[in-house]
Amino acid sequence: MAQQKAAIAPAKGKLGILVPGMGAVASTFMVGVEAVRKGLGAPIGSLTQMGRIRLGKRTENRNPLIKEFVSLANLEDIEFGGWDLFPDSCYEVAKKNHVIFGDLLEKVKEETHAIKPWKAVFDPNYVTRLSGDYVKTGSSKMDLAKQLMDDMAQFKAEKNLDRMVMVWCGSTEAYLQPGAVHETIESFEKGLKENHPDIAPSMIYAYAAIKMGVPYANGAPNLTVDTPALIALAKENGVPISGKDFKTGQTLMKTILAPGLKSRLLGTEGWFSMNILGNRDGEVLEAPENFKTKEESKLSVLEHILQPDLYPELYKDLVHKVRINYYPPRGDNKESWDNIDIFGWLNYKMQIKVNFLCKDSILAAPIVLDLALFSDFAQRSGFSGIQEWLSFYYKSPQTAPGLYPEHDIFIQLMKLKNTLRDTQGEDLITHLGREYYD
Numbered sequence: 001m002a003q004q005k006a007a008i009a010p011a012k013g014k015l016g017i018l019v020p021g022m023g024a025v026a027s028t029f030m031v032g033v034e035a036v037r038k039g040l041g042a043p044i045g046s047l048t049q050m051g052r053i054r055l056g057k058r059t060e061n062r063n064p065l066i067k068e069f070v071s072l073a074n075l076e077d078i079e080f081g082g083w084d085l086f087p088d089s090c091y092e093v094a095k096k097n098h099v100i101f102g103d104l105l106e107k108v109k110e111e112t113h114a115i116k117p118w119k120a121v122f123d124p125n126y127v128t129r130l131s132g133d134y135v136k137t138g139s140s141k142m143d144l145a146k147q148l149m150d151d152m153a154q155f156k157a158e159k160n161l162d163r164m165v166m167v168w169c170g171s172t173e174a175y176l177q178p179g180a181v182h183e184t185i186e187s188f189e190k191g192l193k194e195n196h197p198d199i200a201p202s203m204i205y206a207y208a209a210i211k212m213g214v215p216y217a218n219g220a221p222n223l224t225v226d227t228p229a230l231i232a233l234a235k236e237n238g239v240p241i242s243g244k245d246f247k248t249g250q251t252l253m254k255t256i257l258a259p260g261l262k263s264r265l266l267g268t269e270g271w272f273s274m275n276i277l278g279n280r281d282g283e284v285l286e287a288p289e290n291f292k293t294k295e296e297s298k299l300s301v302l303e304h305i306l307q308p309d310l311y312p313e314l315y316k317d318l319v320h321k322v323r324i325n326y327y328p329p330r331g332d333n334k335e336s337w338d339n340i341d342i343f344g345w346l347n348y349k350m351q352i353k354v355n356f357l358c359k360d361s362i363l364a365a366p367i368v369l370d371l372a373l374f375s376d377f378a379q380r381s382g383f384s385g386i387q388e389w390l391s392f393y394y395k396s397p398q399t400a401p402g403l404y405p406e407h408d409i410f411i412q413l414m415k416l417k418n419t420l421r422d423t424q425g426e427d428l429i430t431h432l433g434r435e436y437y438d
Protein backbone atom coordinates (compact mmCIF):
# COMPACT_ATOMS: atom_id res chain seq x y z
CA MET A 1 0.00 0.00 0.00
CA ALA A 2 1.20 3.46 -0.84
CA GLN A 3 2.22 5.58 2.13
CA GLN A 4 1.19 9.13 2.84
CA LYS A 5 3.30 11.63 0.89
CA ALA A 6 5.65 13.39 3.31
CA ALA A 7 5.61 17.17 3.59
CA ILE A 8 8.81 18.26 1.88
CA ALA A 9 9.90 21.86 1.62
CA PRO A 10 10.48 22.83 -2.03
CA ALA A 11 14.01 23.36 -3.36
CA LYS A 12 13.45 27.07 -3.91
CA GLY A 13 16.26 29.60 -4.12
CA LYS A 14 19.96 28.90 -4.20
CA LEU A 15 21.96 26.09 -2.57
CA GLY A 16 25.54 26.70 -1.41
CA ILE A 17 27.82 23.66 -1.55
CA LEU A 18 30.67 24.10 0.92
CA VAL A 19 33.75 21.99 0.48
CA PRO A 20 36.59 21.78 3.01
CA GLY A 21 39.57 20.69 0.89
CA MET A 22 39.75 22.11 -2.65
CA GLY A 23 41.95 19.44 -4.19
CA ALA A 24 41.56 17.00 -7.05
CA VAL A 25 38.09 15.70 -6.18
CA ALA A 26 36.58 19.08 -5.30
CA SER A 27 37.97 20.84 -8.38
CA THR A 28 36.88 18.01 -10.69
CA PHE A 29 33.41 18.25 -9.18
CA MET A 30 33.15 22.04 -9.51
CA VAL A 31 34.68 22.23 -13.00
CA GLY A 32 32.34 19.41 -14.01
CA VAL A 33 29.20 21.13 -12.74
CA GLU A 34 30.20 24.36 -14.54
CA ALA A 35 30.81 22.34 -17.75
CA VAL A 36 27.44 20.59 -17.47
CA ARG A 37 25.70 23.91 -16.88
CA LYS A 38 27.20 25.18 -20.14
CA GLY A 39 26.24 22.03 -22.03
CA LEU A 40 29.89 21.06 -22.53
CA GLY A 41 29.62 17.60 -20.99
CA ALA A 42 27.24 15.08 -19.44
CA PRO A 43 26.98 14.37 -15.69
CA ILE A 44 27.79 10.68 -16.14
CA GLY A 45 27.85 8.68 -12.93
CA SER A 46 25.36 10.91 -11.15
CA LEU A 47 22.13 9.30 -9.99
CA THR A 48 20.54 12.68 -9.26
CA GLN A 49 21.16 13.89 -12.82
CA MET A 50 20.80 10.78 -14.99
CA GLY A 51 19.19 8.10 -12.83
CA ARG A 52 15.62 6.89 -13.21
CA ILE A 53 13.39 5.22 -10.69
CA ARG A 54 10.77 2.57 -11.38
CA LEU A 55 7.38 3.27 -9.80
CA GLY A 56 4.52 0.83 -9.37
CA LYS A 57 4.21 -2.43 -11.28
CA ARG A 58 6.49 -3.37 -14.18
CA THR A 59 3.44 -3.21 -16.45
CA GLU A 60 2.84 0.46 -15.57
CA ASN A 61 5.94 1.68 -17.39
CA ARG A 62 6.53 4.55 -14.97
CA ASN A 63 10.25 5.31 -14.86
CA PRO A 64 10.74 9.05 -14.25
CA LEU A 65 14.09 10.69 -13.79
CA ILE A 66 14.89 10.87 -10.08
CA LYS A 67 15.31 14.64 -10.33
CA GLU A 68 11.77 14.91 -11.68
CA PHE A 69 10.36 12.50 -9.09
CA VAL A 70 11.72 14.28 -6.00
CA SER A 71 12.46 17.95 -5.60
CA LEU A 72 16.22 18.49 -5.88
CA ALA A 73 18.18 21.70 -6.28
CA ASN A 74 18.86 22.55 -9.94
CA LEU A 75 22.47 22.77 -11.06
CA GLU A 76 21.74 26.37 -12.09
CA ASP A 77 20.92 27.20 -8.47
CA ILE A 78 24.23 26.03 -6.98
CA GLU A 79 27.03 28.22 -5.63
CA PHE A 80 30.40 26.84 -4.50
CA GLY A 81 32.48 27.73 -1.46
CA GLY A 82 35.49 26.01 0.06
CA TRP A 83 38.54 26.07 2.29
CA ASP A 84 42.12 24.97 1.72
CA LEU A 85 45.57 25.51 3.16
CA PHE A 86 46.75 26.59 -0.29
CA PRO A 87 45.21 29.72 -1.82
CA ASP A 88 44.86 28.43 -5.42
CA SER A 89 41.55 29.02 -7.15
CA CYS A 90 39.50 26.05 -8.33
CA TYR A 91 40.77 26.68 -11.89
CA GLU A 92 44.41 26.72 -10.73
CA VAL A 93 43.95 23.50 -8.74
CA ALA A 94 42.36 21.80 -11.75
CA LYS A 95 45.16 23.06 -14.00
CA LYS A 96 47.76 21.54 -11.67
CA ASN A 97 46.17 18.16 -11.11
CA HIS A 98 45.44 17.50 -14.82
CA VAL A 99 42.22 15.58 -14.30
CA ILE A 100 40.22 17.94 -16.53
CA PHE A 101 42.41 19.82 -18.92
CA GLY A 102 42.72 21.52 -22.29
CA ASP A 103 39.83 23.13 -24.03
CA LEU A 104 37.17 22.01 -21.61
CA LEU A 105 38.92 23.57 -18.62
CA GLU A 106 39.62 26.82 -20.49
CA LYS A 107 35.94 27.13 -21.41
CA VAL A 108 35.00 27.33 -17.73
CA LYS A 109 38.04 29.35 -16.66
CA GLU A 110 36.16 32.50 -15.75
CA GLU A 111 33.66 30.73 -13.46
CA THR A 112 36.16 28.39 -11.81
CA HIS A 113 38.88 30.99 -11.33
CA ALA A 114 36.35 32.98 -9.33
CA ILE A 115 36.03 30.12 -6.80
CA LYS A 116 38.75 30.95 -4.29
CA PRO A 117 39.13 29.07 -1.00
CA TRP A 118 38.94 30.62 2.43
CA LYS A 119 41.77 30.00 4.86
CA ALA A 120 41.72 26.49 6.31
CA VAL A 121 41.47 25.20 9.84
CA PHE A 122 44.48 22.92 9.73
CA ASP A 123 46.63 20.93 12.14
CA PRO A 124 49.81 19.35 10.75
CA ASN A 125 49.62 16.63 13.41
CA TYR A 126 46.68 15.20 11.50
CA VAL A 127 48.24 15.44 8.01
CA THR A 128 52.01 15.36 8.38
CA ARG A 129 52.77 15.32 4.65
CA LEU A 130 51.21 18.72 3.95
CA SER A 131 52.25 22.17 4.99
CA GLY A 132 50.63 25.35 3.81
CA ASP A 133 50.42 28.77 5.40
CA TYR A 134 46.96 29.73 4.17
CA VAL A 135 45.49 28.78 7.56
CA LYS A 136 43.44 30.41 10.26
CA THR A 137 44.82 31.21 13.68
CA GLY A 138 42.69 31.48 16.78
CA SER A 139 42.71 31.39 20.55
CA SER A 140 41.09 27.92 20.69
CA LYS A 141 39.44 25.27 18.53
CA MET A 142 36.11 26.83 19.50
CA ASP A 143 37.36 30.16 18.18
CA LEU A 144 38.34 28.46 14.90
CA ALA A 145 34.86 26.89 14.66
CA LYS A 146 33.36 30.38 15.06
CA GLN A 147 35.58 31.70 12.27
CA LEU A 148 34.27 28.93 9.99
CA MET A 149 30.71 29.87 10.94
CA ASP A 150 31.51 33.49 10.03
CA ASP A 151 32.79 32.36 6.59
CA MET A 152 29.55 30.46 6.06
CA ALA A 153 27.30 33.28 7.20
CA GLN A 154 29.12 35.77 4.97
CA PHE A 155 28.96 33.43 1.98
CA LYS A 156 25.25 32.89 2.53
CA ALA A 157 24.58 36.61 2.64
CA GLU A 158 26.86 37.51 -0.30
CA LYS A 159 25.43 34.89 -2.63
CA ASN A 160 21.90 35.27 -1.36
CA LEU A 161 21.60 31.57 -0.56
CA ASP A 162 18.55 29.82 0.72
CA ARG A 163 20.33 26.71 2.06
CA MET A 164 23.83 25.21 2.38
CA VAL A 165 25.38 21.74 2.62
CA MET A 166 28.96 20.70 3.41
CA VAL A 167 30.84 17.82 1.78
CA TRP A 168 34.31 17.05 3.18
CA CYS A 169 36.80 16.65 0.29
CA GLY A 170 39.90 17.34 2.41
CA SER A 171 42.79 14.99 3.01
CA THR A 172 42.53 11.81 5.02
CA GLU A 173 43.50 12.56 8.60
CA ALA A 174 45.60 10.46 10.96
CA TYR A 175 43.84 7.51 12.56
CA LEU A 176 41.72 8.45 15.53
CA GLN A 177 39.52 6.38 17.82
CA PRO A 178 36.52 7.82 19.65
CA GLY A 179 37.35 8.88 23.21
CA ALA A 180 35.75 10.59 26.19
CA VAL A 181 35.92 14.02 24.52
CA HIS A 182 33.68 12.75 21.69
CA GLU A 183 31.12 11.21 24.04
CA THR A 184 28.66 14.08 24.66
CA ILE A 185 27.94 17.52 23.24
CA GLU A 186 29.13 19.03 26.54
CA SER A 187 32.45 17.14 26.59
CA PHE A 188 33.03 18.02 22.94
CA GLU A 189 32.35 21.73 23.43
CA LYS A 190 34.59 21.74 26.51
CA GLY A 191 37.26 20.05 24.38
CA LEU A 192 36.89 22.73 21.69
CA LYS A 193 37.40 25.46 24.27
CA GLU A 194 40.38 23.69 25.85
CA ASN A 195 42.05 22.65 22.57
CA HIS A 196 41.73 18.93 23.17
CA PRO A 197 44.24 17.14 20.92
CA ASP A 198 41.68 14.47 19.91
CA ILE A 199 39.50 17.02 18.14
CA ALA A 200 40.64 16.82 14.51
CA PRO A 201 40.21 19.74 12.06
CA SER A 202 37.48 17.85 10.17
CA MET A 203 35.48 17.75 13.43
CA ILE A 204 35.77 21.51 13.81
CA TYR A 205 34.29 21.99 10.31
CA ALA A 206 31.56 19.45 11.07
CA TYR A 207 30.72 21.12 14.37
CA ALA A 208 30.52 24.53 12.66
CA ALA A 209 28.26 23.11 9.94
CA ILE A 210 25.90 21.32 12.33
CA LYS A 211 25.66 24.35 14.60
CA MET A 212 24.64 26.39 11.55
CA GLY A 213 22.01 23.77 10.59
CA VAL A 214 24.05 22.69 7.56
CA PRO A 215 24.07 18.98 6.54
CA TYR A 216 27.50 17.31 6.55
CA ALA A 217 28.69 14.47 4.29
CA ASN A 218 32.11 12.95 4.95
CA GLY A 219 34.04 11.95 1.82
CA ALA A 220 37.15 10.75 3.67
CA PRO A 221 37.52 7.86 6.11
CA ASN A 222 38.07 10.31 8.99
CA LEU A 223 36.12 9.65 12.20
CA THR A 224 34.57 13.16 12.16
CA VAL A 225 30.79 12.87 12.62
CA ASP A 226 30.88 9.20 13.59
CA THR A 227 30.93 10.10 17.28
CA PRO A 228 28.12 10.20 19.87
CA ALA A 229 28.63 13.95 20.43
CA LEU A 230 28.22 15.02 16.81
CA ILE A 231 25.41 12.52 16.16
CA ALA A 232 23.52 13.97 19.13
CA LEU A 233 24.19 17.53 17.96
CA ALA A 234 22.94 16.67 14.45
CA LYS A 235 19.73 15.21 15.87
CA GLU A 236 19.25 18.18 18.16
CA ASN A 237 19.69 20.67 15.29
CA GLY A 238 17.70 18.74 12.67
CA VAL A 239 20.78 18.15 10.50
CA PRO A 240 21.38 15.11 8.26
CA ILE A 241 24.89 13.62 8.44
CA SER A 242 26.50 10.76 6.55
CA GLY A 243 29.86 9.14 5.79
CA LYS A 244 32.48 7.77 5.43
CA ASP A 245 34.84 7.67 2.45
CA PHE A 246 33.54 7.99 -1.11
CA LYS A 247 33.08 4.57 -2.69
CA THR A 248 35.10 4.81 -5.92
CA GLY A 249 37.69 2.70 -7.77
CA GLN A 250 38.79 -0.53 -6.23
CA THR A 251 36.24 -0.63 -3.43
CA LEU A 252 33.44 0.07 -5.88
CA MET A 253 34.57 -3.00 -7.83
CA LYS A 254 34.80 -5.00 -4.61
CA THR A 255 31.24 -4.21 -3.56
CA ILE A 256 30.01 -5.14 -7.04
CA LEU A 257 31.93 -8.43 -7.22
CA ALA A 258 31.73 -9.74 -3.66
CA PRO A 259 27.90 -9.82 -3.46
CA GLY A 260 27.92 -11.78 -6.75
CA LEU A 261 30.37 -14.39 -5.44
CA LYS A 262 28.46 -14.65 -2.18
CA SER A 263 25.11 -14.97 -3.96
CA ARG A 264 26.41 -18.12 -5.75
CA LEU A 265 28.02 -19.40 -2.53
CA LEU A 266 31.50 -19.42 -4.01
CA GLY A 267 34.16 -19.58 -1.31
CA THR A 268 36.90 -16.95 -1.07
CA GLU A 269 40.20 -17.64 0.65
CA GLY A 270 42.14 -14.58 -0.40
CA TRP A 271 41.64 -11.08 -1.77
CA PHE A 272 44.80 -9.11 -2.40
CA SER A 273 44.32 -5.50 -3.49
CA MET A 274 47.16 -3.36 -4.78
CA ASN A 275 47.05 0.28 -5.91
CA ILE A 276 49.41 2.79 -7.44
CA LEU A 277 48.46 6.44 -7.55
CA GLY A 278 50.36 9.68 -7.81
CA ASN A 279 48.11 12.50 -6.67
CA ARG A 280 48.29 14.45 -3.41
CA ASP A 281 45.87 11.99 -1.82
CA GLY A 282 48.43 9.24 -2.54
CA GLU A 283 51.18 11.37 -1.02
CA VAL A 284 49.18 11.93 2.17
CA LEU A 285 48.34 8.23 2.39
CA GLU A 286 52.04 7.35 2.36
CA ALA A 287 52.18 8.37 6.02
CA PRO A 288 51.37 5.23 8.07
CA GLU A 289 48.98 7.03 10.45
CA ASN A 290 46.91 8.34 7.52
CA PHE A 291 47.05 5.02 5.64
CA LYS A 292 45.71 3.28 8.77
CA THR A 293 42.53 5.41 8.55
CA LYS A 294 42.08 4.44 4.89
CA GLU A 295 42.97 0.80 5.47
CA GLU A 296 40.31 0.37 8.18
CA SER A 297 37.71 1.76 5.80
CA LYS A 298 38.78 -0.41 2.85
CA LEU A 299 39.10 -3.61 4.90
CA SER A 300 35.68 -3.42 6.52
CA VAL A 301 33.85 -4.04 3.24
CA LEU A 302 34.36 -7.77 2.66
CA GLU A 303 33.64 -8.95 6.16
CA HIS A 304 30.14 -7.48 6.12
CA ILE A 305 29.32 -8.65 2.62
CA LEU A 306 30.64 -12.20 2.99
CA GLN A 307 29.48 -12.76 6.59
CA PRO A 308 32.13 -15.34 7.65
CA ASP A 309 30.23 -15.96 10.91
CA LEU A 310 27.26 -17.29 8.99
CA TYR A 311 29.30 -19.04 6.27
CA PRO A 312 32.46 -20.27 8.00
CA GLU A 313 33.20 -23.00 5.43
CA LEU A 314 33.31 -20.38 2.69
CA TYR A 315 34.85 -17.27 4.22
CA LYS A 316 36.27 -17.91 7.69
CA ASP A 317 39.90 -18.12 6.56
CA LEU A 318 39.77 -15.25 4.07
CA VAL A 319 43.03 -13.30 3.89
CA HIS A 320 42.27 -9.72 2.85
CA LYS A 321 45.13 -7.29 2.21
CA VAL A 322 45.12 -3.78 0.81
CA ARG A 323 48.21 -1.91 -0.32
CA ILE A 324 48.45 1.67 -1.58
CA ASN A 325 51.65 2.88 -3.20
CA TYR A 326 52.38 6.50 -3.96
CA TYR A 327 53.80 6.61 -7.49
CA PRO A 328 53.97 10.21 -8.80
CA PRO A 329 54.10 9.52 -12.57
CA ARG A 330 50.50 8.29 -12.45
CA GLY A 331 48.93 11.44 -11.04
CA ASP A 332 45.20 10.93 -10.62
CA ASN A 333 45.22 7.94 -13.02
CA LYS A 334 45.17 5.23 -10.43
CA GLU A 335 45.76 1.62 -11.32
CA SER A 336 44.59 -1.20 -9.14
CA TRP A 337 45.10 -4.93 -9.27
CA ASP A 338 43.01 -7.42 -7.39
CA ASN A 339 43.87 -11.06 -7.11
CA ILE A 340 40.95 -13.06 -5.78
CA ASP A 341 41.43 -16.70 -4.80
CA ILE A 342 38.09 -18.42 -4.87
CA PHE A 343 36.93 -22.02 -4.61
CA GLY A 344 33.86 -23.87 -5.82
CA TRP A 345 32.23 -27.31 -5.97
CA LEU A 346 34.29 -29.81 -3.95
CA ASN A 347 36.81 -27.11 -3.01
CA TYR A 348 38.29 -26.77 -6.51
CA LYS A 349 40.30 -23.57 -6.64
CA MET A 350 40.01 -20.74 -9.17
CA GLN A 351 41.35 -17.21 -9.52
CA ILE A 352 39.93 -13.89 -10.66
CA LYS A 353 42.19 -10.98 -11.66
CA VAL A 354 40.88 -7.45 -11.90
CA ASN A 355 43.00 -4.68 -13.36
CA PHE A 356 41.16 -1.36 -13.11
CA LEU A 357 42.74 1.70 -14.71
CA CYS A 358 40.57 4.42 -13.28
CA LYS A 359 40.51 8.15 -12.81
CA ASP A 360 39.84 8.56 -9.14
CA SER A 361 38.41 12.05 -9.21
CA ILE A 362 36.24 11.33 -12.26
CA LEU A 363 34.58 8.59 -10.21
CA ALA A 364 34.34 10.75 -7.07
CA ALA A 365 32.93 13.97 -8.61
CA PRO A 366 29.37 12.70 -9.26
CA ILE A 367 29.29 11.31 -5.73
CA VAL A 368 30.02 14.76 -4.31
CA LEU A 369 27.17 16.19 -6.36
CA ASP A 370 24.69 13.48 -5.39
CA LEU A 371 25.58 13.65 -1.71
CA ALA A 372 25.16 17.41 -1.71
CA LEU A 373 21.77 17.29 -3.45
CA PHE A 374 20.44 14.33 -1.47
CA SER A 375 21.66 15.74 1.88
CA ASP A 376 19.78 18.95 1.09
CA PHE A 377 16.73 16.90 0.07
CA ALA A 378 16.98 14.94 3.34
CA GLN A 379 16.93 18.13 5.36
CA ARG A 380 13.95 19.52 3.49
CA SER A 381 12.21 16.18 4.12
CA GLY A 382 12.69 16.59 7.87
CA PHE A 383 15.34 13.85 8.20
CA SER A 384 18.11 14.36 10.74
CA GLY A 385 21.06 12.43 12.17
CA ILE A 386 22.62 9.47 10.32
CA GLN A 387 21.30 8.97 6.78
CA GLU A 388 21.79 5.26 6.22
CA TRP A 389 20.01 5.42 2.86
CA LEU A 390 23.09 7.26 1.51
CA SER A 391 25.33 4.21 2.26
CA PHE A 392 25.37 3.64 -1.51
CA TYR A 393 28.04 6.31 -1.83
CA TYR A 394 30.42 5.22 0.92
CA LYS A 395 33.14 2.66 1.52
CA SER A 396 32.44 2.59 5.23
CA PRO A 397 28.83 3.67 5.72
CA GLN A 398 27.88 5.28 8.99
CA THR A 399 25.11 3.44 10.81
CA ALA A 400 23.42 3.61 14.19
CA PRO A 401 25.69 2.39 17.00
CA GLY A 402 25.55 -1.40 17.25
CA LEU A 403 24.16 -1.85 13.73
CA TYR A 404 26.45 -3.35 11.11
CA PRO A 405 26.66 -1.42 7.84
CA GLU A 406 25.16 -2.73 4.63
CA HIS A 407 27.97 -2.87 2.02
CA ASP A 408 26.30 -4.73 -0.84
CA ILE A 409 25.90 -2.03 -3.48
CA PHE A 410 22.69 -3.54 -4.84
CA ILE A 411 21.01 -3.58 -1.43
CA GLN A 412 22.29 -0.02 -0.87
CA LEU A 413 20.71 1.14 -4.15
CA MET A 414 17.41 -0.53 -3.28
CA LYS A 415 17.47 1.18 0.13
CA LEU A 416 18.13 4.55 -1.49
CA LYS A 417 15.38 4.21 -4.08
CA ASN A 418 12.86 2.87 -1.58
CA THR A 419 13.60 5.85 0.65
CA LEU A 420 12.79 8.17 -2.27
CA ARG A 421 9.61 6.22 -3.09
CA ASP A 422 8.59 6.37 0.56
CA THR A 423 8.94 10.16 0.72
CA GLN A 424 6.57 10.50 -2.24
CA GLY A 425 3.93 8.06 -0.95
CA GLU A 426 4.73 5.50 -3.67
CA ASP A 427 4.67 1.73 -3.06
CA LEU A 428 8.02 0.31 -1.97
CA ILE A 429 9.36 -2.22 -4.43
CA THR A 430 9.96 -5.62 -2.88
CA HIS A 431 10.54 -7.52 -6.17
CA LEU A 432 8.12 -10.20 -4.98
CA GLY A 433 6.21 -10.04 -8.27
CA ARG A 434 3.65 -12.78 -7.53
CA GLU A 435 0.78 -10.57 -8.64
CA TYR A 436 1.82 -10.92 -12.31
CA TYR A 437 1.06 -14.66 -12.13
CA ASP A 438 -2.19 -14.71 -10.14
Ligand SMILES: NC(=O)c1ccc[n+]([C@@H]2O[C@H](COP(=O)([O-])OP(=O)(O)OC[C@H]3O[C@@H](n4cnc5c(N)ncnc54)[C@H](O)[C@@H]3O)[C@@H](O)[C@H]2O)c1
Pocket residue numbers: 020021022023024025026083084085086120121122123127130168169170171172173201202219220221245246247248249279280281284360361363364
Ligand atom coordinates in the same frame (compact mmCIF):
# COMPACT_ATOMS: atom_id res chain seq x y z
N1 LIG B 1 39.41 10.42 -5.37
C1 LIG B 1 38.72 9.44 -4.90
O1 LIG B 1 38.27 8.61 -5.63
C2 LIG B 1 38.43 9.34 -3.44
C3 LIG B 1 37.71 8.26 -3.00
C4 LIG B 1 37.42 8.15 -1.64
C5 LIG B 1 37.84 9.12 -0.78
N2 LIG B 1 38.59 10.15 -1.22
C6 LIG B 1 39.05 11.11 -0.23
O2 LIG B 1 38.65 12.40 -0.61
C7 LIG B 1 39.61 13.32 -0.13
C8 LIG B 1 40.05 14.21 -1.27
O3 LIG B 1 40.74 13.48 -2.25
P1 LIG B 1 41.60 14.25 -3.34
O4 LIG B 1 42.05 13.23 -4.32
O5 LIG B 1 40.87 15.44 -3.82
O6 LIG B 1 42.86 14.72 -2.48
P2 LIG B 1 43.72 16.06 -2.65
O7 LIG B 1 44.94 15.82 -1.84
O8 LIG B 1 43.88 16.41 -4.08
O9 LIG B 1 42.79 17.18 -2.00
C9 LIG B 1 42.62 17.32 -0.62
C10 LIG B 1 42.75 18.80 -0.31
O10 LIG B 1 42.41 18.98 1.05
C11 LIG B 1 43.23 20.01 1.55
N3 LIG B 1 43.17 19.93 3.00
C12 LIG B 1 43.76 19.04 3.84
N4 LIG B 1 43.40 19.30 5.11
C13 LIG B 1 42.57 20.36 5.08
C14 LIG B 1 41.88 21.10 6.07
N5 LIG B 1 41.98 20.77 7.36
N6 LIG B 1 41.09 22.13 5.68
C15 LIG B 1 40.96 22.46 4.36
N7 LIG B 1 41.63 21.82 3.39
C16 LIG B 1 42.40 20.76 3.74
C17 LIG B 1 44.58 19.76 0.91
O11 LIG B 1 45.39 20.89 0.89
C18 LIG B 1 44.14 19.35 -0.50
O12 LIG B 1 44.09 20.45 -1.39
C19 LIG B 1 40.74 12.50 0.48
O13 LIG B 1 40.55 12.38 1.86
C20 LIG B 1 40.55 11.16 -0.15
O14 LIG B 1 41.07 10.10 0.63
C21 LIG B 1 38.88 10.30 -2.54
